Amino acid sequence: MNNPVMEQSTPRNVSRRGLITGTGSLLGSAALGGRALAATPRHGRAAAPGAAPRDASIADGAQVPALVIGSGYGGCVAALRLAEAGVDVQLVEMGMAWDTPGADGEIFANTTDPDQRSYWLRTRTKQPISNFLGFPIDRDIARYTGILDAEDFSGITVYQGRGVGGGSLVNGGMAVTPRRENFGAILPTVNSAEMYGTYYPRANTALGVAAIDPDWFETTECYQYARVGRRHAQRSGFPFVFVPDVYDWAYMKQEAAGAVPKSALAGEILYGNNHGKKSLQKTYLPRIRATGKVTVSPLHKVTTVRPASGGGYTVTLEQLDTGGATTATKEVTADRVFFAAGSVGTSKLLVALRASGALPRLNEEIGKGWGDNGNVMCGRANHLWDPTGSLQSSIPTAGIDNWAAGGAFAEVAPLPTGIETFASFYLSITRNPHRAEFSWNSGAGRVELNWQTAWKRESIDMAKSIFDKINAKEGTIYRTDLFGTYKIWGDHLTYHPLGGAVLGKATDNYGRLHGHPGLYVIDGALIPGNTSVNPFVTITALAERNIEKIIATDL
Template structure:
């Protein structure tokens, strides 16, 4: 009975939150709240003149941030979320909130003059990317010297731009990566809670076998089988029942209309529809969009002050704010949270941060590759943009790989089988502060990806040999290249649990300062990481609220 009551409360909160998000979009507001007041912050401050004060601030609106905000709101703690991107709820002139992959426009990219899709070419021709006007778009590609990282920009963070593959890691590998975390507790309690809140669902296997939209996946499954490899269906936060209605012509198309990396107009249960909606529905949580936190410092009484730039969608700073808080939760992602702490330590703003801040970063072993099929192995002109199947060779002791069977929804037959391989790469990078740019620089070399490339090559060499096929060398730019190892979708680490923090994300050296996102996971988790980030955040915030946070 208690669980049913809890679900009813969450449903009501979610409806209230969705209404607040919809109202903010219609009005074009940057402040989103379901509370009677416009914002959670007030004019009280621990220090005169330092700006507004709120008991708790959460930086970011991605997975860990969204979990923290919901649970703080439920505990009655007035909480302010600061998001550097915009709210994606208002249709543009074409009637859509997001643009598709085949005809990207300025909505696609975060202040870029040209799109930067992971596939850079086809037949070595630059026919995929487009010139665009710089704008506060939904997908950013952050460039470092020898690695680039894709991240989402907007209310919902990476949930807006990922493929939605909701995978729980192998328990043995989870225990290896996070040995201080009680695995039984995670798998019995927090992973199920995360999956329920995220609205994870499974594809109907009968429909999968018959629909033209997953022919590409069935072809890859057959070819993997010839090499003695097994595949597994992967749950998703995209609503597969909605997808069936798309295929039947009963609902507007999204996954079946080349939408995913620049956002889905329909079908996907991104965080703005789940955790964040429920958080707003508590009446205790406010989201300020287009607010970028630039620096953190601590006052003598132990509270924190954030220096924040408010920008417009053209990237111009329209206001500078200082916001004070008692409890500060960093949920800006592996890159964002780590950069804020590295800068704070090395500029002397938070000098007691330890040497582990910035360390333990990795790209989750991400490697992309494509294979050329025989002319009789057509993959289909119609392909769903949402992956539903993976090649599972993680138990291979020599070279563990979990490979997403990725779509290539070009609207025509390509004879390409595309994959995003997740490998077990022990190499780690480190973020260091660059005073000249006032940014965190990543110390990572391409050579560090050699173990990941070798593992992916081992698997796909076997598939090519069994099927007398070959790699595609024309998909990753003008050079001859069969593996793309210079970008990642799954940045992890930088503030590793139990090293830069205690066992629950409390930052070492400082009270009431927490990391709540993928920065806690040391570089690798073996599968798409967002379910693990969500479940870990659920575990951590439960302990923090019980022991640290007092209602204002």
């Protein structure tokens, strides 16, 4: 930060080393986007071990004690704990079950070979790293209820998981508990002693969080890129920290030894992981199934929730086919409804329900306090004597912590192209102060978000507090070929949407929605825009805290 380097953004500023590095990246585009489409997957009824029941479907006219909308972290916590308390639960999910292999023998598509399984109802991929040397690498695909939703709003694209297991299906698995000294800024109305003494430990145990073997990290080929990231960070005086993950580290060692099918070492991450990652399919969902109290209904989209005349709530759902068409409309009654459709899904639904008059007593805080967790990405072009390796585990396991001094925590991320790129790549989480709002556009008949791309400037400056200094120390430059032509920063997206129904504002201090008893928010919409780290452990821990209180006092 004391010795900033000018961003290299024109051809005459690129050194011979940078040109060579960029040429290697052009070859990488073939690895990322040049292979043939896989065959359309078959969807039978054979369930994979640990998957939720595939053939469950909520019945039209059903009356249920509890309906949970969404099967991500918050939804799975709610469903499990309610079921353990003896409550019958209907868990409805807009995405697919993801329990049946396709024609290639795998459930999920590989990151380097996206096909129709990869994207939610798109006819062209929208990859976060969209370019190499400025050349676009997106491709046409068949429209399908795929696993990753790249939802476009004004000023930002929000990446979300679609399927039973929600965001756990598509994230990198970095299971980070925020530093306690930062917690007060995240959730000021929540007792931090309870969170760190009870609910974070409970969440970490249930999610199967574990740390990499440090000795293996030092020697394995697949984390050479992370060791390069460490060396550069430490030479510039930044703390380099290992962070836990939800990958099966014993399995990854077997991958490296060639003893099992490759998963992380085959680059699987963005469109699902076929073997080693402990997503919710392998943690909470088997426990949910074992209760015998939960029915899981994939490909069901909630469109309306309104008070029922006899008490409780009438919920209207559309059943979808894999092309996104509605095949049936159902109406059910639930005593209690838990909104767990993710920050965006929950916020959009609640805003629409208030605007339509279906839930008129929702307060003015609905839709507010939304943030992107300060996400911004960048790459650096290293020297030829600093190769990052052609074999890179897709599971990140370390970061650069400059939160206190510069407002940024940077995940040392992989670029698993299968070739040497001499590139270091980072996803930064920053202390971005901006908060957007969802609102109803009556003319267009939709919910909109008023995020502004210009608000990412603060995130870029915070990330630069790390990478300008590293570039100055190492004599390196930023990559300009990953996000467009001569574009350094990936400032167009977020992987970590948070907020929109903030705890203590849109809800009480345990997620009860104001104005409508029996309605609850139990997902990332409760968290006001930032967690200082990857957010899913905090979402899980908060859900564990809230549902314990709700069961004890409301049921």
